[in-house]
Ligand code: ATP
Ligand code: K
């Protein structure tokens with residue numbers, strides 16, 4: 001069982017693994033701790049991560065970045081449309097209203113869903129983890145922004161599934177950071193709480209959470225965010241500034257040239273980083289456009305001036321988090337800042353002014369999320385022993401259930417009137433199960449929706465459940481619907497149970513005789529306000545529902561069984577039958593499509609591997625040619641007859657020429673055969689040499705012994 005945490009950012013991904021001695025961030029093939037969230041499609045293979053980022057300038061139209069921004073969002077989403085303006089690849093609206101990405105791959109333009117591309121990012125991170133652990137990785141925890149919708153959360157799980165991963169939990173990124181902060185703290189109070197604000201500013205978004213800590217646990221008090229405030233917005237400010245400047249000074253319009261735009265944007269990101277450490281910075285790009293070299297310069301002060309509209313927005317999520325936590329800045333013990341986007345000094349200044357205390361960087365700004373995810377995975381894993389630490393998560397969006405009133409109820413109101421109730425209010429603990437009671441005569445449906453779409457800016461409806469068929473005996477049946485908000489923050493109907501009253505003969509013991517048989521048989525549909533109960537334990541739950549029903553008929557109420565001496569007595573019991581239901585998620589991926597995507601990813605990964613191996617084999621032929629030629633002229637010289645040596649050297653030359661011409665682009669098998677062919681000739685020479693030098697060393701040893 002693997003214990004791995006993944007942080008998939010809009011710019012950078014980090015992989016952390018649990019080992020016996022602790023949590024480690026692992027290195028990728030290029031020995032980097034951060035891996036770009038980039039997929040580049042090529043003519044023969046994909047280039048993922050660092051390799052993908054390296055080819056982005058050469059192949060911008062087929063290089064997909066910031067994929068998180070597209071996953072689980074409708075094409076018409078205004079935020080998505082805004083994002084597309086600065087992304088160089090082509091995206092269109094698919095038949096289902098969701099975006100489709102177009103890229104040239106294996107010689108033709110193909111389309112991919114954002115979930116598929118996210119699956120490719122996962123696939124790359126999975127292989128990074130596997131190479132480090134030297135074992136298969138399946139179980140993992142994945143960090144997600146707190147603002148992801150139900151659909152986006154489902155998409156992240158689908159993407160992980162496509163890559164062959166099984167997320168034990170999607171955990172809010174700031175919660176992961178809070179966990180990584182708290183679990184190592186040995187000085188947490190036992191009888192008091194310590195409130196800490198965590199601020200994460202990444203490439204595309206900002207998230208805040210306020211958590212209260214005490215010994216052995218953390219409780220999230222509030223989450224807040226700005227989905228579109230991150231490092232890239234500052235890049236954009238600089239980009240607009242220099243684009244206008246260069247238009248003026250050099251008469252070039254980078255907006256007319258995709259490559260020039262891309263290069264200027266990249267240069268602006270670098271410039272921004274330089275400005276974090278220096279009061280001023282230059283920007284020089286050779287041959288940006290129309291064969292013109294451009295030179296620019298900006299002071300940090302001026303950068304802050306032109307960034308004012310963005311900087312002003314930083315305070316809002318801070319205020320919101322405090323209000324929702326019901327705290328003032330005086331109650332905040334410490335402010336921890338993570339995310340590399342927060343390295344801008346002006347942001348740190350805003351945080352200092354707002355909280356009235358120096359924001360701290362105790363945590364590693366780029367690694368806290370991945371480490372927190374790995375810790376969470378270790379906590380959930382039976383194979384790891386982790387210090388006892390409880391994470392009490394809070395769900396950021398209120399969730400409602402909505403249904404059509406049943407016939408008798410509709411007579412009171414208007415026919416077909418829609419009714420709804422909030423099942424999970426904002427701040428509800430996660431995970432959580434609630435049960436609702438409905439009285440229905442036939443198949444009916446329930447919608448799960450967001451009670452407040454303002455903050456989320458997503459379509460209100462999440463899913464529709466059609467419940468039935470079920471047996472009714474003349475009167476409306478009583479149905480218990482269990483709704484689960486799971487560990488990932490995904491809401492679904494978990495079960496529907498038909499509750500029927502039955503009279504059964506039961507042996508009477510002293511205890512059961514004393515206990516009143518409680519049963520509600522009321523016929524009044526109560527679904528205008530169905531009793532909602534927190535589900536903890538199956539038996540306790542039933543007690544709660546029954547207790548909450550007010551209109552029990554007299555016969556069924558508190559009827560103690562009197563004859564204690566009887567061996568058998570009639571007792572009313574509740575018979576439970578599970579009722580079938582179907583789920584329709586708006587925008588989800590059908591199981592069959594997911595299976596196809598899994599196979600497709602497997603094929604593409606195989607193709608990548610074949611191409612990598614082909615490259616390796618080709619390099620091996622080339623390396624052999626150089627090595628053997630050198631040795632034939634040097635240490636192997638006397639172990640091969642002159643004529644044979646000359647023939648072999650010219651053969652090596654032939655192969656070298658072939659590698660640059662006809663053999664440039666061959667299959668793996670051809671290179672393997674070529675190497676074999678050369679070795680057939682070279683191995684005997686090598687053997688003769690080894691034999692000689694080997695014997696030599698044995699003689700040397702004998703001499704020494706004597
Ligand atoms: P997100 O959290 O939005 O999904 P992410 O996790 O990939 O994105 P981070 O890796 O935390 O984001 O931060 C990346 C951002 O930080 C980029 O915009 C990058 O330009 C910016 N950045 C990195 N170093 C610095 C620096 N020294 N000064 C200013 N900004 C920086
Ligand atoms: K990151």
Ligand code: MG
Pocket residue numbers: 008009010173202203339
């Ligand atoms: Mg991040």
